[in-house]
Amino acid sequence: MTVSKTPEDFSRLSLGDIPADVGERVKVLFPLPLFKAYDYLLPPGATAPAGAFVKAPFGPREVFGVVWHGQPDENLPAAKLKTITEVLVAPPLSVDLIDFIDWTARYTMFPAGSVLRMVMRSGDGLAEPTRQTGYVLGAPPEGPPIRMTPQRQAVIGVAGAEPKSASALAAAAGVSDAVVRGLAKAGALARVEIDPDPPFAEPDLTRPGYSLSEDQQFAAEQLRRHIKGDQHATTLIDGVTGSGKTEVYLEAVAAALARDASAQVLILIPEIALTLPFLKRVAKRFGAEPAPWHSELTIAARRRTWRRAADGSARLVVGARSALFLPFQKLRLIIVDEEHDGAYKQGDGVIYHARDLAVARGARAGFPVVLASATPSLETVVNVDEGRYDAVGLAARHAGAAMPDIALVDMRSSPAGPGRWLSPPVVAAVEERLSAGEQSLLFLNRRGYAPLTLCRRCGHKMTAPNSDTMLVEHRFENRLVCHHTGFSMPKPKACPACNAVDGLAPCGPGVERVAEEARERWPQAKIAILSSDTARAMREILDAMHDGDIDILIATQVVAKGHHFPNLTFVGVVDADLGLSGGDLRAAERTYQLLSQVTGRAGREEKPGRALLQTYQIKAPVLAALVSGERDGFLAAEAISRQGLGFPPYGRLAAIILRGHDERALHACAQAHHAAIPAADGIEVWGPAPAPIYRLRGAARIRFLVKARRNLDIQRFIKAWIGRVKIKAAIRRVVDIDPYSFL
Numbered sequence: 077m078t079v080s081k082t083p084e085d086f087s088r089l090s091l092g093d094i095p096a097d098v099g100e101r102v103k104v105l106f107p108l109p110l111f112k113a114y115d116y117l118l119p120p121g122a123t124a125p126a127g128a129f130v131k132a133p134f135g136p137r138e139v140f141g142v143v144w145h146g147q148p149d150e151n152l153p154a155a156k157l158k159t160i161t162e163v164l165v166a167p168p169l170s171v172d173l174i175d176f177i178d179w180t181a182r183y184t185m186f187p188a189g190s191v192l193r194m195v196m197r198s199g200d201g202l203a204e205p206t207r208q209t210g211y212v213l214g215a216p217p218e219g220p221p222i223r224m225t226p227q228r229q230a231v232i233g234v235a236g237a238e239p240k241s242a243s244a245l246a247a248a249a250g251v252s253d254a255v256v257r258g259l260a261k262a263g264a265l266a267r268v269e270i271d272p273d274p275p276f277a278e279p280d281l282t283r284p285g286y287s288l289s290e291d292q293q294f295a296a297e298q299l300r301r302h303i304k305g306d307q308h309a310t311t312l313i314d315g316v317t318g319s320g321k322t323e324v325y326l327e328a329v330a331a332a333l334a335r336d337a338s339a340q341v342l343i344l345i346p347e348i349a350l351t352l353p354f355l356k357r358v359a360k361r362f363g364a365e366p367a368p369w370h371s372e373l374t375i376a377a378r379r380r381t382w383r384r385a386a387d388g389s390a391r392l393v394v395g396a397r398s399a400l401f402l403p404f405q406k407l408r409l410i411i412v413d414e415e416h417d418g419a420y421k422q423g424d425g426v427i428y429h430a431r432d433l434a435v436a437r438g439a440r441a442g443f444p445v446v447l448a449s450a451t452p453s454l455e456t457v458v459n460v461d462e463g464r465y466d467a468v469g470l471a472a473r474h475a476g477a478a479m480p481d482i483a484l485v486d487m488r489s490s491p492a493g494p495g496r497w498l499s500p501p502v503v504a505a506v507e508e509r510l511s512a513g514e515q516s517l518l519f520l521n522r523r524g525y526a527p528l529t530l531c532r533r534c535g536h537k538m539t540a541p542n543s544d545t546m547l548v549e550h551r552f553e554n555r556l557v558c559h560h561t562g563f564s565m566p567k568p569k570a571c572p573a574c575n576a577v578d579g580l581a582p583c584g585p586g587v588e589r590v591a592e593e594a595r596e597r598w599p600q601a602k603i604a605i606l607s608s609d610t611a612r613a614m615r616e617i618l619d620a621m622h623d624g625d626i627d628i629l630i631a632t633q634v635v636a637k638g639h640h641f642p643n644l645t646f647v648g649v650v651d652a653d654l655g656l657s658g659g660d661l662r663a664a665e666r667t668y669q670l671l672s673q674v675t676g677r678a679g680r681e682e683k684p685g686r687a688l689l690q691t692y693q694i695k696a697p698v699l700a701a702l703v704s705g706e707r708d709g710f711l712a713a714e715a716i717s718r719q720g721l722g723f724p725p726y727g728r729l730a731a732i733i734l735r736g737h738d739e740r741a742l743h744a745c746a747q748a749h750h751a752a753i754p755a756a757d758g759i760e761v762w763g764p765a766p767a768p769i770y771r772l773r774g775a776a777r778i779r780f781l782v783k784a785r786r787n788l789d790i791q792r793f794i795k796a797w798i799g800r801v802k803i804k805a806a807i808r809r810v811v812d813i814d815p816y817s818f819l
Contacts, residue, residue, distance in 0.1 A: 099159060101148035104132055106141040107193035111181075113144035115152060117159045124160075127168030129202055132160045140202060142169055142192060164202055167386045169195070169403055172441040179440060180433060185791055185811040186426045194401040194426060200375070201382040210239030210270035211256060214263055222262045227251040231259055239270045273380040275389040277364035281334045285361065286323040295468035299328035302444040302466075303335060303409065310435050312415070312460055313448040315470030317676025318477055318640075321448045324470070325411050326361050328446055332409040333391055339408035340385070343394045344430060346417035348372055350638040352615060355394055362392070369395030369402060397422060397430035400437065408443045410434045414637050415447035415456060416669050421816040429814055450676060451669035454662075454718070455725040457711055473680065480647070480678040480685030482703050486694045497585045497593055502648040502688050506594075509646045510601060510627060514683065517641075518590055518630045519674045520650040523559060523607045525551035525589045526582030529567075536573035538580065542774035549582050550609065551589075561773050590650055591630045598628065606631035636673040645685050647678045652689035652699060660818055661723050664698040665714055671702055722783060724814065728790045731812040732780040732798070733767070738806055739776050745807045746778045752800040756793055758785040769819050775808075781815075 099120045103113035116132055118124060128143040138161055169177075177195065181188035196202075213235050222228075230249035234240075240248070242256040249255070259265045288296060295313060302309040315321040329341050345354055348370045359365040367381045367390035381402070384390035388405035395402070397420050400410075412420070412431050420430040431447065438445035447456055447465070459465040473479065490499045498506075498518070506516045526549045529538040538547040540558035547556035549567060557564045571579045582589070591605050604626045606617050614634070620626050624643045629635065655667040671689065679685020691699055701710035719726040732749070736742040746764035753761050763780035770776055784790045794811060803809055 099154075101150070101154075101157070102160075103144045103146045103148055104130060104141040104160070105144040105192055106132075106134055106139050106189055107196045108134075108139070108189045109187045110189035111187045113146060113188075115148040115157055117154065117157045119160060119163065122163055124163050125168060127170065127174055129164040129166050129168065130160045131162040131164065133158050140164075140196065142174075142196075145174060166202055167388070167403070167405060170405055170407075172407065172437075173403060175440055176433075176437050179436060180426075180428065183433075183436070183791065184426055184428050184813055185794060190426050191401075194398065195403055197378070197382065201379050201386065205272045205376075205379065207269045208241055208272050210241055210268050211235060211245055211260055211265040212237055212239050212268055214260075214266035222259075222264050225255075227255045228259055228264075231256055232264065235265060239268045241270070272376065273383050276367045276384055276391070279330075279333055279362035279364050279366075279392055281330055281362070283361070283363050285327055285330065286320075288323060288327070289320070289472075289474065291470050291472065292320050292324050292474075295324045295470060296327035298466070298468050299325065299444070299446060300331045303328060303331045306442070308439050308442045308444060309466055310438065310445045310447065310459070310464070311466040311468065312452055312456055313446060313470065314452055314460075314467055315448070315450060316473060316479060317450045317673065318473040318680045319450070319470035320474040321450075321470060322357065322413070323474075324468075325413075325446050325448055326358070328409065328444075329392065329411065330362070332444075336406070336408060338388055338406050340388065340390065340404045340406055341392050341409045341411070342399060342402075342404070342407060343392070343411040343413065344397060344399060344420070344434065345394065345413050345638070346396070346419035347634065347638070348396060351394065351396075353618070354638065358392070358394060366390075366392040366394045369393055369399040371396065371398075400430050400434055407437070407441065409446070410438055410443075411446045411448065413448050415449045416451055416453040417637070418666065418816055423817060427810065427812045429816070432814065451672045451707070453669075454665055454711055454714055458715060458725045477680055477682065478684055479705070480675055480687050482675055482687045482689065482705075484652075484694055484699055484703060485688050485690045487690050487692050488694075492690075497590055497650055498597070498648070499688075499690055502650075502690065503597065505646050505648065505686065505688055506598070506628065510598060512645075513643075514646070515621070515624065515626065515641060515644040516628045516646040516648065517635065517644055517674070517677055518594065518628060518648045518650060519632075519635070520585060520587050520590055520630070521633050521654055521670065522548075522584075522586040522651075523550075523609050523632055524548040524557065524586040525592075526584055526586055528583040529556060529580050530583060531571040531574060531576055531579045532581050533576040533579045534571060534574040536571055538572075542771065544769050544771045548586065551582075551592075560769065585650065587630045587632055594628055594630060601627040603628045603630065605629075606635055608632070608634055633670060633674075635677065636670055639677065640680055641677060642681045643683070644677055645679055645683050647675050647685070647687040649674065649687065649689040652691040653693050653696070656693065656696060656698070661718070662816070664696075665711075668698045668701060668707070668710060671699075672707070675702070722785070725786075727786055728784045728788065729815055730782040730784075730790050730794060731815040731818075732763075732782065732794070733810045733812065734764075734778045734803075734807055735775045735810070736807040737775050741804060741806060742776050742778060745801070745803055746780075748801050749780065749798070752797060754793065754796055754800075756788075758788050759783070759790070759793055767819060779818075781818075 099117035104116045105113040124143045126143055126145045131138055131140055177191045181191045234248040242253045245256045246253045313321045332339055332341050369381050385402040385404050412434050415431050422428050435445050460467045485499045485501050492499050509516045528546050529549050540561050540563045545558050545560045550557050554567050555564050556567050570577045587605050594603050604617050621629055621641050675687035760783045764778045767777040767779050
């Protein structure tokens with residue numbers, strides 16, 4: 077018998093319903109670090125297409141897996157094959173997604189099973205969740221009238237035809253759950269079963285979109301043309317900050333959803349902090365909130381989005397990079413907002429760049445991909461220049477707002493003074509805004525109070541245990557924190573090396589230290605700090621800033637993109653040189669992108685904006701480009717530099733990282749890898765070399781860097797290379813294709 081798979085039904089099939097005859101052979105891939113699928117027998121009489129979810133014995137336990145493509149080995153005796161335990165009645169993975177999993181595994185050089193795990197997650201979406209009891213207004217009960225109290229009346233006031241749980245009703249009415257259940261017992265509320273994972277509301281495609289300028293209309297029409305043609309194209313929306321890129325690509329979203337009633341659309345955004353305001357913005361456009369996906373959702377909320385993406389009823393999903401691996405049934409458009417953002421690079425588990433994989437997924441399945449940025453990456457710009465991507469430009473801010481005036485402050489001629497971090501020009505600019513009733517943003521991309529704590533007496537630097545990472549002082553909490561490992565400790569009174577009491581001194585500024593100076597200078601001003609350390613209060617701070625309830629905001633890069641503050645007219649960058657060191661090949665590009673985004677927060681409405689960048693490198697090309705607005709000239713110079721060196725996007729890079737607690741074994745393993753490097757024309761291997769952060773969480777790390785011509789198969793070379801070296805279980809080897817971090 078054929079096992080039907082109904083999108084609404086995620087329950088399991090009872091094997092007692094299957095007639096006893098010969099079982100069919102299939103291949104099954106498990107969400108484990110496995111490079112291949114294994115042969116199994118289906119239960120007698122059952123059939124299951126590629127993509128069907130199953131449960132099967134694997135080793136000593138039973139594991140959820142997926143029927144995979146490929147021909148089983150018919151020469152293997154059936155007696156040696158295990159039989160699948162259960163076939164799940166659930167929407168199978170689409171053919172497009174199976175292909176994407178295989179391609180991602182080959183490209184990233186991670187096991188296909190590890191990529192499948194990103195799709196299946198914990199597997200809790202496969203089991204039908206327990207039905208919940210909801211309450212609606214009931215018919216007027218017969219007999220004596222129900223005694224109504226103010227609490228009961230409040231519940232009746234918020235109850236309606238839409239079922240709500242007891243806790244939801246009680247919360248809305250401001251009463252206890254007992255009041256709700258008492259009304260149900262009395263007959264005033266009727267009990268009904270509710271789906272704990274209700275479908276998301278359909279986007280209303282009849283709602284009018286935003287009012288678009290002539291340039292926006294032209295850009296939107298270009299995107300619609302690709303959607304109407306049912307063809308793959310990658311298109312860059314290249315628009316200055318505040319130009320209305322979001323309004324343009326939402327028109328493409330509407331066109332894709334209208335063209336096919338079963339189509340699904342994914343919008344990727346880089347920061348979780350952007351999610352809530354962006355969801356509201358999309359809900360305003362379509363009259364329904366999209367399905368969200370990010371790490372801060374509850375388990376239940378993530379299960380709901382996963383299941384509704386799988387059955388196709390979540391037609392519009394907004395999420396962080398991992399949303400790319402949701403089990404969409406019919407994905408037909410991907411938007412990658414802020415495509416240049418480094419947050420799209422996944423550094424743990426399977427290492428990938430979501431922007432690049434999004435483009436690959438669209439190309440393989442034949443649907444459009446839209447990239448949006450005010451500061452596009454050099455990789456994307458070169459792809460546009462060489463004709464692989466299309467581009468539409470938005471050169472002016474929406475509603476006639478002007479771009480901010482940007483100038484540099486030479487800290488050698490205008491120093492901040494001892495123990496101070498704000499130069500006289502920046503102080504004067506803030507005071508001018510305070511007098512005018514306008515807002516200022518002081519930007520420093522360093523969390524905490526000070527990035528380094530050392531002993532005045534012996535010079536000891538405070539580092540994380542078993543790591544070479546510096547502990548950052550967080551003065552408001554009186555703790556030292558490692559931002560790489562998460563380690564945290566109270567700040568000690570004495571130096572642990574020489575026991576000098578009160579000898580530990582902060583070195584350099586973080587946002588807390590700048591805020592301390594701001595409060596001393598402007599005690600009457602309303603001042604707030606915004607960083608990832610203030611995540612719990614982030615929404616409140618952003619709303620207060622938007623509403624004008626904050627005079628001076630001191631913030632890290634979380635403020636750099638996607639936020640609109642109508643009364644913000646001045647941005648002061650405390651340390652414009654911060655990202656220019658460290659040997660990263662993208663250092664100048666990243667600095668330009670970050671500072672351009674930050675300064676772009678100023679003057680987004682009718683009041684003109686201004687920005688001052690404090691620097692000791694007054695002649696740095698990236699800063700000159702920011703002042704002049706010559707972005708294209710800066711990128712052209714960057715392109716020439718990288719092309720001459722054969723670096724991306726004109727060449728390819730891959731990193732091999734070896735990690736282990738036994739340093740002797742680690743170095744021996746590194747030497748074995750060095751000895752096994754194959755000879756290959758057009759490929760260079762650098763290393764082995766200790767990682768810049770050599771010891772992390774107790775493990776030492778050694779790196780190789782592979783550089784190849786752009787047209788060479790770097791994965792094939794690496795596969796041949798690492799296949800020559802057997803590594804001990806104590807050593808972990810990781811391949812990072814297209815590395816973005818060199819730490």
